[in-house]
Amino acid sequence: MDTPSERIYLFNRLAKGWAVFRENLMGKIGLTLMIIFALMALASFFTPFLNPMYDPMTGVDPEISHATGPSLRHWLGTDFIGRDIFTQLLEGAKIAFMVGLSAAFISIVLGTIVGMFSGYMGGVVDTLLMRLADMIMVMPSLLILLLLSALFGQLNIWLIVLLIALLRWPGVSRVIRAQTLTLKQRPFIEAAKVAGASHLRVIFRHIMPNVLPLSFLYMTFRVTSAILVEAALAFLGFGDPSQVSWGMMLQWVWKTGHMFQAPYWLLPPGICISLLTLSFYMLGRAMDEVLDPRLRKEEHSD
């Protein structure tokens, strides 16, 4: 990747990809939505400095101790103990990005490695890894997380991220395995082997660069499912109690019995979750078409 001509080639490819991407309606919608949410997440770092009552978790308006509707002071109103809903919403965007991106990243790293080994090695390794993948794939991840949180008490947010990742790699590894199987037949792999490259070197130096675009494509779909699972877990009351996430906000509306009285509180978190997951999903589908139109498969699986 270091010679200038390769760099120009890469640049051209990116430019071409961007041109295809810009033509894509879904890609445009997805990217716009995502930028808005990213700005929200950034803003959440500054609100507590404006006034301590704008802290999403501990900030309580000294004059308000119950749920109130939108006002100038609180753009989206306050929750049942007088915390500002708008700042909670900003904080929720931060948590959603954190959970979504990190869980998706860990799961694609795992999935890619397993998929490459499985496809490259074949035989018993392949069978064992893929049967394991099948087993994890058909299990409802939310319910497994529920059980684990029952076993270990309240789960920390990073533990939730890790568990989501551990339950979500099989989809990626299947795709990567299929791709590795076709790559394995190509002459350059044969050449590398003849030149004396070890298995590990072939896998990481020759196969990995060719499957990485596919991995990153699947990362966008994983972000969607990770955000949804975390939100659902928080909604059921098994989230990290020290973090304000959108699922947690919905749980507060639901459990404190405000859902019929406080639409200003019920609507925003749900709309945010649905739109953010939608934006990642649309971005993924748009990238799908940019990378390879023939790859439209498996995206339904979760």
Place this chain on the structure above:
Amino acid sequence: MLFRLAPGDPVARMVDPMWTPEEVEYVMSQLGLDQPIWTQYLFYLKNFFSGNFGVSFHYGEPVHEIIWKRLPNTILLFTTSTILAALAGVFFGKIAAWRKGSKSDTWMTISALVCHTLFVPWFALMLVWILGYKVGWFPLNGIISPEIWVDESSGFLVKALDVLHHMLLPLMTLFVVQMGSYLLLMRSSMLGTLKEDYIVTARAKGLSEKVIRNHHAARNAALPVITSIGLSLAFSINGGALTETVFTWPGIGKELVFAVSNNDYPLAQACFLLIAAVVLTANLIVDVLYAYLDPRIRY
């Protein structure tokens, strides 16, 4: 077995603080909780294979009785929604693929994406709020209205309609959630099928477009949708548990969430084992069905 490692002492839940230590010990020995852990495990294995899952800590009833009571409700809700969603998904996916690139295709695809990425509990809450509370067309939760069931004079039809009335909102939620993915899958599968040679042959034979669409393309394209019913079951079960919880629909999913929140290990365990068994069996059935429907597949 893993459940015994969990924090939260189930005995503390049942035991009245007024009891004497002897009474507490008696209850413990009745439940077998005073035995060493490996004896408990052997008992567990024996009971597991004889279909005895123990007594629920919360209800004080045998777990299998609770499960038998809840299972029909879940099956009713789940199969109805899955069948309706798959049919609708195949139907609209077929049309979307047939009119690829048109305005109706774009809208159908985008709405399917929205359905697929929707946050289930929130959507359920919105339905309750708008259709249940604001407009008042549907009951807010539960499965039956007690006053109808207590009334001796109400016949079977009235009772059935009552259940249906309660079922519509959860059904709508699950239907919307599941339909999105079936539509997307059918669309992409149909797009692949339309490129096949036999479609060209059908055109060349002069068959009408409708016949080509419905008999030649859609039939073949629907096959992957059938497999996906098995694969996406995990996704639907997550959605189902959330839907049941929000609507307090007395099914397995709601019972599992409830049992987990209340440290009711025997119940949680049995619900989870049941769900795992259902998922594995369903995938097996789907594989067999697929081979039966598609003669090209031979194992």
